[in-house]
Amino acid sequence: GNSVTQMEGPVTLSEEAFLTINCTYTATGYPSLFWYVQYPGEGLQLLLKATKADDKGSNKGFEATYRKETTSFHLEKGSVQVSDSAVYFCALSDLVNTGTASKLTFGTGTRLQVTL
């Protein structure tokens, strides 16, 4: 079945450092890809998405490019802030069984901690 693999955390960076969180996927077809962020004690917030190969999703300084050839969707940010400290989840959308329902398959999450 479809799956998502994320780099192990935690990732600890100093403020203004460059961030990369790796994400690769296994899927049949061409799913949409997402990054969600979860702040402590909160639910999931959609950070960015890409719906087809070579699409770049971006939001709040974060970017990720849908790479079909490497089945990857790595998250990057040029300069992190303390407020970016959270858990980041990579996810793909696929169909439930063979029906029309669409669900998300998530990676295990990568915790980012940014220090001053």
Place this chain on the structure above:
Amino acid sequence: ETGVTQSPTHLIKTRGQQVTLRCSSQSGHNTVSWYQQALGQGPQFIFQYYREEENGRGNFPPRFSGLQFPNYSSELNVNALELDDSALYLCASSFLGDSGNTIYFGEGSWLTVV
């Protein structure tokens, strides 16, 4: 703010009891899904409802059941609670037919089974 609201935010139940969690979908969304997120893990898909019928199910036993109402609000019911059911339960809404498949989550309900 996603427009998806859940209640209660926290609750504690005893093993063997039953629990009902509630969700109000984002306006205009016709599909609601439920996910279970165990501590330190990514969310796992439980099931999805569309037009008040179950439209897909993940690998969860029948004691996990749900309802969707005409106003697109939803309930998740779990019978015969087990300790491993302790988790954050997330409701998500979307619009079936949205080619971008964007799914919006609520803040979640934290369930502790003791």
